[in-house]
Amino acid sequence: MMLPRKIRRILVFLSLSCTLLIIVSLLKPDTDSIHSISSKELKAFRLKRYLKSLNRQVKGPGENGEAVHITKDEQIQHDIEIKKEGFNVVASRKISLDRRIPDRRDKLCRHEKYNINEYPAASVVIIYFNEEWTAILRTVHSVVNRSPPQLLHEVLLVDDSSTRPELFEPLQNYLRKTFPDNIVRIVRTPERSGLIRAKIFGAEQARGEVLIFLDAHCEASEGWIEPLMKRIHEKESAVLCPMIDVISSSTLAYYGGGSGSIGGFTWSMHFTWESVPEFELKRRKTRIDPIRSPTMAGGLLAISRKFFFHIGAYDPGMDIWGGENLEMSFRVWQCGGSLEFIPCSRVGHIFRDTHPYGFPSKTYDYHGINSRRVAEVWMDEYKRFFYAKRKDLLHKQFGDVSKRIELRKKLNCHPFSWFLKNVYPQKFILDENVKFYGKIRNPSTNFCLDSLNGNPRKGYNLGVYYCQDSFNQIFTLTETSQLRTEENCAILRNTKDENIVYMEPCTSTLVGGDKFKIDGQQLVHIPTKLCMDVSGLKMGSIIKLANCDDSLSQNWEFIK
Template identity: 30%
Template sequence: MYRYIRVVLILFGISFTALFIQHHVELSEFRSEQKSKDVYYPTNSRDRGLQTTRQEFQEYFINVRLSDDIPVNRDIPDSRPDSCETPVPSQLTVSVIITFYREWPSILLRTIYSVAYMTQNLQQIILVDDDNDETVYGQVLNLIRKTFRDVVKVVSLRRRFGLIGARLEGVKHATGNVICFLDSHMEVNINWSIPLLNIIDENPNAVAMSQLDDINPSTFKYTFSKTYRTRYGFDWRLRFFETEFRKEQLKHGDLVLPHVGSALSLFGHRNSLGKTNVVCLDLCTDASRMNVWLCGGKLVHVACSRIGHITRSQPYLQNNRLDIEMHNYKRVADVWMDKFASYVDDNYPGMKSISVGGLSKQWRQRRRCKPFSWFLDNIWPELFRYKDHSSSTGSIMNTNGGRLCLDNQGHLFSSPLRITVKPCSNDTNTQLFGLTTDGRLRTNLQCMFVKKEVFDLVPYIQNCYEQPRDTFKFTKNGEIIHTSTGYCLTIHSYNIGFEMCRKDNHQKWSLLMIQI
């Protein structure tokens, strides 16, 4: 009996290996056939010239006519750091899921060509048509089916699902070991997939991401920096943004991230994907990917995997954008953020009255996911818990009569920026400051420090982990004193700095509670 089972397993293994080899031989034959630099011209496009009209640019936010004249399988420069070595071969296969809605046809084709040519261990490309107009996209979809034969599977949805919903529909058709999501306006670079698969080989619960290069939407110039590393984060609005890694983090080859934007490639092992309940359109927050960290995984930024991305505004906007955003943020906050959901509520006054249905935390409990406080302590400590770690919080207004408040200018980067004053606005993201229990003066993401410029002592903000650990005191008389110098924060018109204390109104400040 044992011998019989072993023979069956061996035969099954041989059959599976044969199918695997046959599939990749077909891919190799397909790639060898596509040698010319093909150009896709929509009907009558050659009569238009290359200058995109203002109306076309306002509708699609790209130079559509120039795109039509550029080869859809053009060469792009190798943007990998010089230190990248030949990646270690992987046995994992990848299903690439690309969803599109109102994407310009030649942009979409360039994405498909790029992925088909440049992806190693490619199992399939799943192209999800999110209820596009068939009279507009029927021609290009037929061309894709004909040109790419068994490489691309087109999934046409009969109603609009939105970005996340369409991606989940694509997952239903995936047969690869690993799933990757890409935007429909990207061009992948050389050897981009194997470094990501190597991360999954090491940790099946990891989510691996590429470094994005920039493709100009007007000129289609491909620009990059081999040394710059983008870090992604989010604030209490759950809005994602780009910032820099801290210096000590850059000592590591592949870097961990608190958050990732939707354009990036996301590799996840199929066995690690839980049942997902998502009800959102393209405005669904990517901050929900904090659940990767909370439930035993990690987000890894891989330097040797590079992808070009057209950065542009959305070519379509919903009239009820804010309502959709708040609905999605409410779901994320209620399920994952524990008591810190109130910080999100503070930024959206209308959110408290929103009902998102009977959300269950059972999935989180079954996976024994960590509390959100762990995420703030270990992954994203830059985000200020102003309700917990401060002795006083609010807008800091000078009492000289001009109603001017300290303002961080909405600065999100880790690099230094000079603090200014602006008319008080009751905005938590630009004018909320908190004096921490250990004497630091903080914004949502940075700390204040004092920098000497010639003869002046000037207040700046910077990442709290990369600047002098300056502390301050807020006196009963309204003075803000820099502890190490004993000087007071002083205002002259719209300029501020630290000067010798002299007890006048230019040095008196009051803390205003921000009205939520």
């Protein structure tokens, strides 16, 4: 016999209420019990939470990504905290943990269709060590609030042996109360492992089909996860990076980020941002198609868990932090995968000028030693450029890389020359297909042309310094007659009635710098027919261009 509708509704309500009470009373954050009681009611609970968060309308400091300014009285506390945290925690503590942020996506993204029931679900892995409580929780809330339940298996917090008391029982209690369905859980490393090994540990503990690594000071925006899962559903070997929006470290204001950049690297093994090359722009059919990138910044990425372990996870021989992003970038491309930026996925990130929590050793060069492991395993003969810049590392121990070399052979990976030719053809190779590569020395003074530690990103004046074993004194004259370094091209500048040589970023000009030629022992600026001249210069002076003559100050040795 059919019960009256009102009675049926009461029974359904009681059933759902009982289910949720069981969840709250039985679940412990680090157990597997969630799987034993998973049900339609649980899915309905998560869906209701997700839909409610999308419609949340609350006024308060920092809402909609607005800047938060502190008072003069709060400035004293800020000045103390900023040294420890690297960002304005006084402002952060004023902002709701689940604030709304602006949608910075391209308009085309908002019309994309996603079959989310067909896509894999992700474990969002967040590594932290003594991180500010509000930064961690705002990251967590943004992920849970803006991820359709079908696509979010769990948020996995990986505590790399923090010592701050609020990150133990108080954090556990907050998560238990706020997320009774155990969608967020904490695992802790047995000892301080560093970011790289903690990521491996987190990946081993994760249960989702896809791993998404986020820093613990992020905010995921609306629609961030769907395009990542869609692309991995299409291509399991695609390693993906969301577009990174900027969260101000001083006011917590949420700004848009770039969408026209890719990752590169310098021969000193540092990540760089570069413009999307013309050939990649032509390959893409729309402005929201994935953008192929040679490298990634590394903190924020999505990867199939199966593929992650298939290609060797991270290098466990690397210590703490540094170089792992380039190592994975090279390995992914050389071993059959691809690295892509996804324009419709946007995540905000607080960029800090310092590493506020420090490293176990203040003298050990973690980035340098880790980078040497990368060079030895993946860069083949091109590691010569790394060592030309980092001669200091030649006699430093870097651990056993035999297992990583064995992995490369097992996966039948491409050589680094393939990567440069097929993935990063715009990368300038200093000594290939050039007229000259080496030092340029004036014998009468023993001065060499020298970059004088100028900032390659901003540009700098070319100078002279006593000749020494330094990469600052290595220059290339290209087949197209550019005088350049790895990143900078020489042009003439007229300053105070003097003609000097300025090294501008090679990407900042359509012509790529002025043309020079070697004429006997002279170095000539072709457009003006002026010669490099050291007359009257002291060590550290800016080089001049003068009318060509037979003086010794214009004689140069070109030492390869």
